[in-house]
Amino acid sequence: MPELPEVENVVRSLRPHLVGCIIASISAARNPAGIPARPDTRSTTRSATRSTGAALTRILRTPLRRLRNQLTGARIESVERYGKNILLACRHPDRREATFSLRVHLGMTGRLIWESAAEPRSPHTHLVIELQDGALNDGGFLHYTDIRQFGEIELIHLSGESAGDKLFFNGRLGPDPLEITFVEFARLLRPRRARIKSLLLDQHFLRGLGNIYVDESLFRARIHPASIAAQLGRPRAERLYRHIRQTLEEAIAAGGSSISDYVDGQGRPGSFQQSHQVYQRTGEPCPRCGARIRRILIASRGTHFCPRCQRAPRRLRSGQSWRPALSSSPLPKAVHL
DNA sequence: CGTTGAACCTGTTTGC
DNA sequence: TGCAAACAGGTTCAAC
Numbered sequence A: 001m002p003e004l005p006e007v008e009n010v011v012r013s014l015r016p017h018l019v020g021c022i023i024a025s026i027s028a029a030r031n032p033a034g035i036p037a038r039p040d041t042r043s044t045t046r047s048a049t050r051s052t053g054a055a056l057t058r059i060l061r062t063p064l065r066r067l068r069n070q071l072t073g074a075r076i077e078s079v080e081r082y083g084k085n086i087l088l089a090c091r092h093p094d095r096r097e098a099t100f101s102l103r104v105h106l107g108m109t110g111r112l113i114w115e116s117a118a119e120p121r122s123p124h125t126h127l128v129i130e131l132q133d134g135a136l137n138d139g140g141f142l143h144y145t146d147i148r149q150f151g152e153i154e155l156i157h158l159s160g161e162s163a164g165d166k167l168f169f170n171g172r173l174g175p176d177p178l179e180i181t182f183v184e185f186a187r188l189l190r191p192r193r194a195r196i197k198s199l200l201l202d203q204h205f206l207r208g209l210g211n212i213y214v215d216e217s218l219f220r221a222r223i224h225p226a227s228i229a230a231q232l233g234r235p236r237a238e239r240l241y242r243h244i245r246q247t248l249e250e251a252i253a254a255g256g257s258s259i260s261d262y263v264d265g266q267g268r269p270g271s272f273q274q275s276h277q278v279y280q281r282t283g284e285p286c287p288r289c290g291a292r293i294r295r296i297l298i299a300s301r302g303t304h305f306c307p308r309c310q311r312a313p314r315r316l317r318s319g320q321s322w323r324p325a326l327s328s329s330p331l332p333k334a335v336h337l
Numbered sequence B: 001c002g003t004t005g006a007a008c009c010t011g012t013t014t015g016c
Numbered sequence C: 001t002g003c004a005a006a007c008a009g010g011t012t013c014a015a016c
Helices: A006-020 A053-057 A064-069 A162-171 A184-191 A196-201 A211-221 A234-253
Strands: A021-028 A076-081 A085-091 A099-105 A109-113 A124-130 A142-145 A153-159 A293-296 A301-305
Touching: A006 A076, A006 A085, A006 A109, A006 A142, A006 A234, A021 A064, A021 A076, A053 A124, A053 A142, A064 A099, A064 A153, A099 A109, A124 A184, A153 A184, A196 A211, A211 A234, A211 A301
Parallel strands: none
Antiparallel strands: A021 A124, A076 A085, A085 A099, A099 A153, A109 A142, A124 A142, A293 A301
């Protein structure tokens, strides 16, 4: 659920609550988490564990003990987004050198919500961070909830350098699509022979895009998702660049897309899903030309596009004889054009 | 390089 | 009706 616009909204909604607060305690959510969500559900094929212990261990990339040791008593200095990661910069007021960043990745179904009460409302809440009186609020609690448990929480030690966060991630994640210039974008695109959809999903290439916004941006730019990146001409590359930014900015302004799980740091859903033109609209008429929206698989991800507006490049269209230059791999069968 | 499919999870929807 | 398969916003890894 959480791509760049959703994470940006989480960060913005949490910031006023968190900045200035002291972390009073960190604890595994007990309560509903240990209990099956719905004990009497008949079809529950796996009455699975749901033991907070197992789930929390999966999510925590830093052991709870270490989290407690290092963060208890620390002050939250800033709340930032880095790609799809949320970074809480923390510092001990009394210890000059002790500076950390708590990295939270929401995975598919993660939620990070500020609550006034300690008790989780969801059986899928795994971690509770107790906050002590910030300048602008009364503390409260930060709840991490995650149904599918694909999220990650990790403590990053910042040794000295202020921009430690970025140094840490550099090389691991590409530029932010809202910060990169067109010239740089085009330079990165040029040597790549991957299909554009795969490339845009790759966080090493650009950080922050996910399945929804890649499909929506490609639709707006009228580019077929299976197009080879290096073969987009300048006009298409420009269109793509422009529409990625536009789509993301509109989505941020709309509060993100809420399909089923996403809410911001105050529990509010977004509304951008109402503006999706192709994502999960298979079979519906294209809002631009009326053709049926199609769904194919690219990079094993559901990919939605208009077969008329987003025409396949010739090379891809004319059948099995085509091969990518300098490559031994045939055109994957999954691409139906 | 680039691709696929599986794996990590739970829950909901679809299809026979 | 009922049950199984498919699918879901993400990332990583092995194998080709």
